[in-house]
Every structure is written in structure tokens, then in C-alpha cells.
Amino acid sequence: MLEVREIAKAYAGPQGPVPVLSGVSLALGAGESLALMGESGSGKSTLMHILAGLEPADAGHVRLGGAEITVASDAARAALRRDRIGLVFQQFNLIPSLTVAGNLAFQARLAGRHDPDWQAMLAERLGLAGLLERMPEALSGGQQQRVAIGRALAVRPELLLADEPTGNLDPETGDRVLDLALELVAETGAAFLMVTHSERLGARLGRRLTLAEGRVA
Numbered sequence: 204m205l206e207v208r209e210i211a212k213a214y215a216g217p218q219g220p221v222p223v224l225s226g227v228s229l230a231l232g233a234g235e236s237l238a239l240m241g242e243s244g245s246g247k248s249t250l251m252h253i254l255a256g257l258e259p260a261d262a263g264h265v266r267l268g269g270a271e272i273t274v275a276s277d278a279a280r281a282a283l284r285r286d287r288i289g290l291v292f293q294q295f296n297l298i299p300s301l302t303v304a305g306n307l308a309f310q311a312r313l314a315g316r317h318d319p320d321w322q323a324m325l326a327e328r329l330g331l332a333g334l335l336e337r338m339p340e341a342l343s344g345g346q347q348q349r350v351a352i353g354r355a356l357a358v359r360p361e362l363l364l365a366d367e368p369t370g371n372l373d374p375e376t377g378d379r380v381l382d383l384a385l386e387l388v389a390e391t392g393a394a395f396l397m398v399t400h401s402e403r404l405g406a407r408l409g410r411r412l413t414l415a416e417g418r419v420a
């Protein structure tokens with residue numbers, strides 16, 4: 204489903220290109236989960252941005268269900284991200300002017316796949332059914348992150364990418380949010396890749412992959 208081959212990426216530095224990723228490969232099947240770990244600066248966020256099509260790679264391939272993300276145009280990458288990828292960040296990134304219901308529906312509507320029954324089921328499972336008309340500013344951190352997960356899953360993504368999704372939550376709330384995310388990705392058959400610094404959280408995912416200086420350790 205997700206196939207990553209020999210990804211390379213460098214950023215321009217004052218003395219020439221500084222390599223950040225050097226030949227990173229991985230594969231993730233439907234319903235599988237992977238914790239992406241490694242020290243600060245090892246390239247985790249850069250890899251995640253490339254997988255999401257938010258940044259181009261210098262070399263290598265990312266394929267999601269047969270579609271090539273790496274060589275697609277900016278517009279094609281944006282469409283792939285909208286239609287097939289769910290993204291969850293440490294900062295919940297909800298749209299402040301939309302209610303919880305509006306946030307949940309946002310990406311699915313853009314993708315032309317808004318399904319009120321599926322959204323209602325997600326809201327119920329995520330404990331958001333009583334909060335649908337609230338604005339994000341009136342939610343706790345854990346509630347906001349549950350909305351972000353619901354919004355990402357509402358589109359029924361093939362791939363759910365999460366960058367430190369529980370990093371801004373207290374450990375107990377973070378555990379509950381991760382439990383829900385793991386349950387829902389298992390049920391939807393999405394592939395799930397989560398960046399985390401936490402060995403404890405990483406151990407809860409199916410596999411772990413550690414980056415060190417831009418390579419698979």
C-alpha cells in the first residue's frame with residue numbers, strides 16, 4: 204500500500220547541500236502501524252512531509268496504492284493528500300471559524316466524500332457527539348486532538364500520518380487518544396505512521412523504525 208524507496212533529501216546550507224535523508228526505504232501494508240522514531244534532527248518530520256506530499260524529495264519514490272506521490276505535480280500531490288491521506292499534527296490545526304462538526308466534515312467535503320453516517324459514527328466513537336456545535340477554542344486539548352483524528356479519518360484515508368499527535372497532551376489523555384486512533388485505523392484498514400519520541404507510545408504500534416542521521420538505523 205505505502206511503498207517508500209530510497210528517499211533522499213538535502214537542504215541548502217551556506218557550504219552547499221546538507222543531507223537530511225539518505226536512502227530511506229520502508230513499506231507499510233493496509234491496517235499496519237509503524238512508529239517512526241529517532242533523535243531530534245534525524246529527519247522524521249522531513250520524511251513525514253515527503254510522504255504527505257507536502258515537500259518534494261530530491262530522489263527516490265513514494266507510492267501510495269499505486270499512485271506515485273514523489274513525481275506528481277504540486278496540484279496532483281495536493282489532490283492525493285486531500286483524497287487519500289489523513290494528517291494529524293502535534294498542534295491540532297483545527298479551523299477556528301468552524302464548529303466541531305464543520306471541522307470533522309472539512310476534508311471529506313473537499314474530497315467529495317462527505318458521509319454523514321460515517322462522520323456520526325466517528326464522532327460517537329471519539330466521544331465528540333455532544334460537542335458537535337462547539338467551536339474549537341471551547342475544547343480541551345484532548346478533545347481538539349480527537350476532532351483532528353476524526354477529521355483525518357472522515358475521508359477514509361488509505362494512509363494516516365501523525366506527527367507527535369499526543370505531544371501536547373498529558374500522558375493519560377494521550378494514551379486514550381492513541382487507543383482510539385489505533386482502534387479506528389485497525390477497523391478502517393488504513394496504514395498508520397506515527398512520529399514519536401516516546402518509546403512507550405512507539406511500543407504500542409505494530410512496528411518501529413528508527414532514523415539516525417537520515418538513514419534507517
Ligand SMILES: Nc1ncnc2c1ncn2[C@@H]1O[C@H](COP(=O)(O)OP(=O)(O)OP(=O)(O)O)[C@@H](O)[C@H]1O
Nearest residue numbers: 214215223241242243244245246247248249250400
Ligand atoms: N526547511 C529546512 N531548511 C533547512 N534545513 C531544514 C529544514 N527543515 C529541516 N531542516 C533540517 O533537517 C534536519 C532534520 O529535521 P527534521 O525536522 O526532519 O528532524 P526531526 O527528526 O523531525 O526532529 P525533531 O524530533 O526535533 O522534530 C535538521 O537538521 C533540520 O535542521
